[in-house]
Amino acid sequence: MTAQAGTDNFEEKPFQGVPRLLKEIVRPGNALIALAIFLVGLPLFSTVLIGIFAGGGETWNHIIDTFFWTYLTGSLVVLSGVALLILITAVPAAWIVTVYDFPGRQAFSWLLILPLAAPGYVLAYSYADLLGVVGPIQTAIRDATGLAARDYWFPDIRSRWGCAFVLAAALYPYVYLTARAAFTSQSVCTLEAAQALGAAPWRRFTQVALPGARPAIVAGLALALMEAAADYGAADFLGVQTLTVGVFRAWSSFSDPAAGARLALVLVALALTLLWIERRRRGDAGTQASSIRWRTIQRKKLGGWLSLLAVVFCSLIFIWGFAAPFVRLIWLAIEARSSTPPLIKPLLNSIFLAGAGAAAAFIIALIFAIGARSKSRVAQVAKWIAAGGYATPGAVLALGGVYALNLLPFTLTGLAALTVLVLVYVSRFTAAGTGPLEAALGRAPASLNAAARSLGATPIQRVWRVDLPIILPGAAAAGLILFVETLKELPATLMLRPFNLDTLAVRAYAYASDERLETAALPSLVIVLCGLLPVILLSWRLSTGRAGGGVE
Amino acid sequence: MSQDIRVQGLSRRYGNETVVDMVDLDLPHGTTTALIGASGAGKSTLLRMIAGLETPDAGTVQLGPGLVSGDGIMVPPERRRIGLIFQDFALFPHLSAVENVRFGLSHLAKPEGQAIAADWLARVGLADRAYAFPHQLSGGEQQRVAIARALAPEPLAILMDEPFSGLDPMLRADVRDAAMTAIREVEIPALIVTHDSEEAMLIADRIAIMHAGKIIQIGTPEELYSAPASPRAASALGPVSSVKGRLNGRGMVETAFGAVNAPKDMDSNTFQVLIRPEAVDISDGNAARAVLISKRRLGYIFQIIVQIETESISVWSQKPVSAVVGETVSVRLDEAGCFVFPYE
Numbered sequence: 001m002t003a004q005a006g007t008d009n010f011e012e013k014p015f016q017g018v019p020r021l022l023k024e025i026v027r028p029g030n031a032l033i034a035l036a037i038f039l040v041g042l043p044l045f046s047t048v049l050i051g052i053f054a055g056g057g058e059t060w061n062h063i064i065d066t067f068f069w070t071y072l073t074g075s076l077v078v079l080s081g082v083a084l085l086i087l088i089t090a091v092p093a094a095w096i097v098t099v100y101d102f103p104g105r106q107a108f109s110w111l112l113i114l115p116l117a118a119p120g121y122v123l124a125y126s127y128a129d130l131l132g133v134v135g136p137i138q139t140a141i142r143d144a145t146g147l148a149a150r151d152y153w154f155p156d157i158r159s160r161w162g163c164a165f166v167l168a169a170a171l172y173p174y175v176y177l178t179a180r181a182a183f184t185s186q187s188v189c190t191l192e193a194a195q196a197l198g199a200a201p202w203r204r205f206t207q208v209a210l211p212g213a214r215p216a217i218v219a220g221l222a223l224a225l226m227e228a229a230a231d232y233g234a235a236d237f238l239g240v241q242t243l244t245v246g247v248f249r250a251w252s253s254f255s256d257p258a259a260g261a262r263l264a265l266v267l268v269a270l271a272l273t274l275l276w277i278e279r280r281r282r283g284d285a286g287t288q289a290s291s292i293r294w295r296t297i298q299r300k301k302l303g304g305w306l307s308l309l310a311v312v313f314c315s316l317i318f319i320w321g322f323a324a325p326f327v328r329l330i331w332l333a334i335e336a337r338s339s340t341p342p343l344i345k346p347l348l349n350s351i352f353l354a355g356a357g358a359a360a361a362f363i364i365a366l367i368f369a370i371g372a373r374s375k376s377r378v379a380q381v382a383k384w385i386a387a388g389g390y391a392t393p394g395a396v397l398a399l400g401g402v403y404a405l406n407l408l409p410f411t412l413t414g415l416a417a418l419t420v421l422v423l424v425y426v427s428r429f430t431a432a433g434t435g436p437l438e439a440a441l442g443r444a445p446a447s448l449n450a451a452a453r454s455l456g457a458t459p460i461q462r463v464w465r466v467d468l469p470i471i472l473p474g475a476a477a478a479g480l481i482l483f484v485e486t487l488k489e490l491p492a493t494l495m496l497r498p499f500n501l502d503t504l505a506v507r508a509y510a511y512a513s514d515e516r517l518e519t520a521a522l523p524s525l526v527i528v529l530c531g532l533l534p535v536i537l538l539s540w541r542l543s544t545g546r547a548g549g550g551v552e
Numbered sequence: 553m554s555q556d557i558r559v560q561g562l563s564r565r566y567g568n569e570t571v572v573d574m575v576d577l578d579l580p581h582g583t584t585t586a587l588i589g590a591s592g593a594g595k596s597t598l599l600r601m602i603a604g605l606e607t608p609d610a611g612t613v614q615l616g617p618g619l620v621s622g623d624g625i626m627v628p629p630e631r632r633r634i635g636l637i638f639q640d641f642a643l644f645p646h647l648s649a650v651e652n653v654r655f656g657l658s659h660l661a662k663p664e665g666q667a668i669a670a671d672w673l674a675r676v677g678l679a680d681r682a683y684a685f686p687h688q689l690s691g692g693e694q695q696r697v698a699i700a701r702a703l704a705p706e707p708l709a710i711l712m713d714e715p716f717s718g719l720d721p722m723l724r725a726d727v728r729d730a731a732m733t734a735i736r737e738v739e740i741p742a743l744i745v746t747h748d749s750e751e752a753m754l755i756a757d758r759i760a761i762m763h764a765g766k767i768i769q770i771g772t773p774e775e776l777y778s779a780p781a782s783p784r785a786a787s788a789l790g791p792v793s794s795v796k797g798r799l800n801g802r803g804m805v806e807t808a809f810g811a812v813n814a815p816k817d818m819d820s821n822t823f824q825v826l827i828r829p830e831a832v833d834i835s836d837g838n839a840a841r842a843v844l845i846s847k848r849r850l851g852y853i854f855q856i857i858v859q860i861e862t863e864s865i866s867v868w869s870q871k872p873v874s875a876v877v878g879e880t881v882s883v884r885l886d887e888a889g890c891f892v893f894p895y896e
Contacts (some may be wrong), residue, residue, distance in 0.1 A: 447642035450605050451698075453629040454636040455656030455705060465655070469646040 033371045033378050036364045041385045043427040044392055046400030047261045048268060054403075055262025059254045063246065063263060071246040072266070074160060075229065078242055081164025082171065082228045083221060089317050090172040091217060094179035095205060096314065099191075101299040102307040108314040109180075110539035113173045115321035117531030119488040120170045121233025121509065122524040126325035127166050128238065129332065129517045131157040136328075163240040167231055169321045171224040178220030182213035215281040222278035229270055230393035232491035233505075237512055243267045248395045248491055257403040264396040275391040326528060332521035340522045343504070347526065350487050350503040356418075357425030357486035362479050364426055365433030369441055372434070383434070390431035394492035397424045402495055414498055421496040428492065429485045433478045440474020481534045488527060554581035555616030555708050557602065557741045562611035562621075563765075564597050571597045573765035574611070579709065579741035584732070586756035587745045588788060594765040595745045599711050602743065603636055604629035615708060635702030637731075639714040641694040643686040649673060649697045650682040656705035672700035676730050692723035699731045703738060710735055712744040716751065728755060749789045753777070761788045778888065786826045786891050793865035797823035797892065805892050808860040809840050810885040812892060820894040829868040831889020834858070839884040844875050858883055 096102075097109045115123075129135050133149050142149065156162055194208045235242045243266055250260030302310055333340070368386060371379040389397065401420035408416065444467060452462045490505045497506065504523040511520035557579040564572040572594040579585050587595045600606040602613055604620065604627060612622030615634070620627040643652050650669045657665035673682050676696040686694055695715065702710055715731065716724050732755050735742050746752050752759050753773040760770040761784070769776060769785040780786035783794070797805040797812070798821065804811040805823050809832070812825060833839075834856060842858035849855075856867040858881060867883070875881045 443645065445640065445642070447638045447640055448644060450600075450603070450629070451636060451638065451642040451701075452644075452655070453605070454603060454632075454634055454707075455701070456630050456633070456659075457655070458630055461658075465658075466644060470644070 032367055033382055036367045037378070037382050037385050039423060040364060040382075040389050040427050040430050043397040043400050043424050044268070044385075044389055046404065047264055047396055050258050050400055050403050051261035051263075051265045051268075054258040055265075057256070057259060059250065059256035059259035060262055062254075063250065063259060067241065067246055068263075070241045071243045071263070074235070074240055075242040075244070075267075075270075077160040078164050078167065078235065078240060079225055079228055081161055082168045083225060085164060085168035086172045086175050086221060086224055087217075089168070089320075090175035090220075091179050091210075093314060093317050094176050094183055095209065096310050098180055098183040099209075099299060100302045100310060102302045102310040104311055104314070105299075108318065111318050112176055112314065112321070113539055114318075114532070114535060115170050116173045116538075117535045118170055118322070118325065118528045119233065119490065119505075119531070120167050120227075120231045121237060121490055121505075121512075122329070122527055123170050123325045124163070124166045124234035124237045125508065125512045125517055125520050125524055126328045126332075127162075127169075128157055130324060130328050131155070131162075158238045158240075160240050163235050163238045163242075166234050166238070167228045169325070170234075171227050172317070172321060174224040174227070175217060175220040178216040178223075179213055182216035183209060219278045219281040222274045222281065226271055226274045226278070226391045229267060229274070230395075232393070232395050233509060237509075243270075244393050244395050244491070247393070247399065248495070251399065251402055251495060257399045257406065261396075261399045261403065264393075264399060267393055267396055271391040271393065271396075272388065275387055279387070329521045329525045329528065332518045333525050336518035336521060340519050343507070343523060343526065346502045346504050346507045346523065349501050350505070353421070353493070353497075353501070353503055354483050354487040356422050357429070357489075358479060358482035360422050361426045361429045361433055361482045361486070362475075364430045365437050365478065365482070366475075368430065368434045369437035372438055386431040386434055389427035390429065392428070394424065394428050394489055395495065397427050398492035398495040405496075417496050417498045418501075421492065424492045424496060425486050425489065428489065429482055432485055433482045436474050436478035436481065440471045440478070443474065444470045477534070477537060480537065484531050484534050487530055554739050555741075556580045557709055557743075558612075558614040559598075559602060560612050560614075562598065562601055562613065563609050564594075564601060564606060565609050570765050572601065572608075575765070575767055577760060577767060577770070579743055581741050582736075582739040583757040584735065584742040584744060584755060586752035586759045587743060587762055588747065588749055588752050588759060589762035591747070593762040595762050596713055598762070599713055599743060599745050602709075603634050603711050604632050633705070633708045635705070635707035635710040637695070637698050637702050637710065637712040637715045639718050641686070641691070641698045641718070643694055643697055643701075645686050648683050648685050649678060649689065649693075652686070652697055653701045653704050655701060668704055669700070672704045673697070675734055676700045690723070691719050692727045695719060695727050696730060699727075699734060703734055706738070707740065709741040709743070712742070714745055714747070717746070717748070753789070759789075761785050763788075780826075780891055783824060783826055783891075783893050783896075790828065791866065792826040792828055792891070795825050795827065795863045795865060796895070797825040799823070807885075808863050809842065809865060809883050812885060812887055812890045815892050818892075818894060822895040824893045824895050826891045826893070827865055827885065828889035829855070829866045831886040832858075832865060832867040832869075833884040833886065834867060834869055834871075834873050835882050835884055839882040841880045842883045844873070844877050844879055844881050846877060847873060 093108075093112060097105060097112070131137060131154075138149070138154055141147070141152065141154070145152070157165070190208055190212060191204055194204045199208065229242075230244060231242075232244045232248050235245050236248070243263065247260045247264045247267065250263060251257045254260075301307075365386075368379070368382045371382055398421075401417075401424055405417060405420060448466060448470075449462065452466045457465060487503075488505065490509060493503055493506060494509065497503070502510070504527050508520045508523040508527065511517070511523070559575060559577040559579075562572060562575045562577075563570065575594075575598055577585075577598075587598065589595050597606060601608050601621065607626055608621055610622075613620050615632065619625050620632055643649075644655065647655065650666065650673060653669035653672050654665045657668055660668070670679070670682060673679055676699055678693060678696050678700070681689060681693060684693075686697070689697065695718070698715075712731075716728050719727055728751070744752075744756065749759075756773065758770060759773055759776050760767045761776065762768070763784055769781045771779075773789075776785065777789045780789065783792075786792050795807045795809060797807040799814060800806040800811065802811075803814055805814045805825060807825050809827070814823075840860060842860045845857040845859050845864060847854055847856045852870070854869045854872060856869055856873060857864055858867060865883075873881065
């Protein structure tokens with residue numbers, strides 16, 4: 001039974017019907033995978049090449065002299081702030097929800113991941129309104145005290161720290177999820193051992209659970225920081241100069257995408273470093289978790305004020321990440337219901353663009369996921385290219401396309417821009433689809449195919465009666481994730497959309513930039529509601545206890 | 553209607569490694585053959601070639617009168633009508649127990665298939681679990697469904713790859729009995745790959761020992777246990793202790809623990825003598841004197857280790873031994889459980 005396992009010869013290896021059929025297509029020199037790798041890698045590589053070879057010149061010198069330092073410190077301060085805020089909120093929350101029992105624990109365990117539904121720029125719009133000078137909170141303060149706006153100090157949301165506050169609210173679930181998975185899978189036995197050795201609860205957390213979960217926490221944090229570095233919408237709106245904002249401005253203000261591409265090299269280096277950290281740490285976390293048997297955690301019941309403290313802590317995080325901005329958006333949308341222009345057109349545009357992007361990314365992700373089963377070198381390359389695109393900000397990926405389109409005789413209107421935009425979506429989001437697809441394909445082990453064959457099923461019957469029904473739920477989840485990610489994407493869509501093709505994200509951005517926040521509320525709200533779909537799916541899977549996907 | 557399987561000269565290579573090497577094997581109908589051997593011996597590959605899941609590099613597989621592999625013929629598994637049972641059960645996760653069983657009956661009208669499937673589930677003792685899904689079934693129940701599923705389409709033969717290894721010991725015997733009863737009733741050739749020699753002796757009519765791609769001995773459990781053809785075959789069916797032996801003047805092989813008859817036509821002077829643990833008597837007679845190294849009760853027998861000079865052997869005794877560790881005891885060999893081979 002082990003003889004055939006370690007060999008390269010997979011000519012006779014059983015393959016499932018769908019993968020097998022595709023495999024047939026793929027087989028001529030793995031040409032299809034190679035083509036997919038080329039497509040996914042194209043935006044990143046062209047931006048890097050343009051940055052290196054064409055990025056110099058007057059604009060670049062201007063950027064270096066005037067803005068570079070501001071951009072760099074802006075990015076670093078925002079990223080540090082995000083990291084700090086996430087660590088002091090997400091990690092304790094994950095710990096509390098995993099090992100203690102208190103009123104509402106069950107609800108909090110999934111409520112706390114809801115912020116994944118809202119993109120950073122939507123939270124920025126909502127918080128700018130909530131905490132702004134004319135917002136409800138400051139107005140209430142003035143009403144209560146009789147002070148004028150200049151007479152008191154209030155934290156400024158339109159600042160680097162304000163931006164960090166907003167992005168951390170949107171991104172802490174990445175760390176919350178990985179930390180929780182790590183605490184759940186690996187700490188039960190070691191924790192009991194520590195308890196038997198007489199370690200107090202605080203010591204068990206700091207000296208046993210935390211070090212054990214550190215790789216997972218670092219991996220989750222790296223993911224969150226990739227997203228924070230990719231953000232354009234929140235930073236731009238809050239008036240914070242970051243590298244990503246700089247890259248975008250090089251195109252929008254200076255009309256010099258090549259200079260933007262050179263600036264983007266710093267971002268690419270940053271993103272790839274984060275990616276490298278994430279992959280390394282995730283590997284560590286994986287080896288630790290797999291060696292330990294899964295066991296149900298005996299949650300300790302918190303009593304009295306400790307239980308109250310836990311409820312208050314979790315509630316504050318939930319209000320910060322989701323409830324407050326979401327409720328404010330609803331409020332604003334209702335207030336502005338008569339003055340908000342109809343959204344049918346941008347909604348249809350969003351569905352069209354996200355559908356096209358998701359479909360293309362789905363096909364590429366499926367090719368990669370099937371290719372990954374052969375464990376060939378091409379498949380490894382594919383994995384890295386997809387991860388590289390995922391780590392890189394959309395604005396950076398779009399620059400190469402903008403530059404190339406400028407060289408062509410026609411302008412940014414029309415099919416060419418649309419094709420390039422879909423290509424950027426593919427490059428950015430393919431990695432988000434390969435994971436779920438690989439998991440779905442993994443549900444059909446080779447023995448199922450052999451069993452179906454021994455029972456007389458023909459290849460077409462195997463696809464129809466075995467492979468499709470088994471793979472479909474996972475594939476649908478992958479499609480949904482890709483669709484929503486594409487729908488939420490802002491900077492690349494802004495840069496590459498054909499003229500007049502406004503999506504929900506573009507509308508929200510445009511209204512917000514005109515300081516018409518109440519008008520921006522409805523498109524923002526629709527984006528969040530779409531975003532909730534995959535998040536609900538995820539939380540449903542978490543609550544049914546299949547968080548780790550079931551290690552075989 | 554029952555047909556035999558005949559395998560001749562079957563070989564399979566992966567790269568430079570020959571995994572199955574010129575294997576001949578007959579699987580007569582109505583008999584169960586067990587294939588035992590260490591991991592990597594080629595057992596599963598041989599099974600997969602018979603099933604049609606792998607293409608042999610050389611040799612033929614005949615099912616009844618017809619050739620199914622070899623000589624340019626390669627009948628795909630879906631047209632061989634050979635039932636398969638796997639270690640991981642391989643139930644279709646999206647189908648209920650009865651739908652799993654009905655999978656191979658799709659050529660029949662639905663009510664008919666349903667009736668046959670329900671009947672098979674009842675035969676393996678799962679009548680009340682027909683509408684449960686695989687994840688709702690225990691491992692033992694899943695394997696029962698897999699057995700019913702494999703047998704329902706009336707296969708011409710059944711091949712099982714470590715079918716009971718995934719089950720815990722308590723369930724294992726029950727599932728095994730249910731499976732073997734069902735298989736015997738249909739009188740088809742059955743092949744079971746296992747690494748458990750006791751399981752093989754328990755359920756198989758014949759055992760084939762495989763090593764490095766070859767079948768090194770085949771026979772009834774009794775033949776293999778009492779007359780192994782090689783040291784490897786001897787240790788494949790149960791534990792043996794190995795001691796050195798030397799030809800003495802009376803034509804017997806002398807070991808530290810006693811003398812045994814020399815095999816015929818063997819022109820060696822030094823021998824390897826393999827001793828089954830139950831073939832040693834601990835007594836007070838005037839036999840070899842050995843030092844008692846340890847004794848343990850293992851349920852109904854005692855496991856005793858005795859040593860003479862540098863050689864020690866393991867002994868299973870049904871009688872308690874009064875001597876304590878460190879004392880000397882007499883040991884006597886029982887010829888029937890000692891196997892003499894030229895020293896390697």
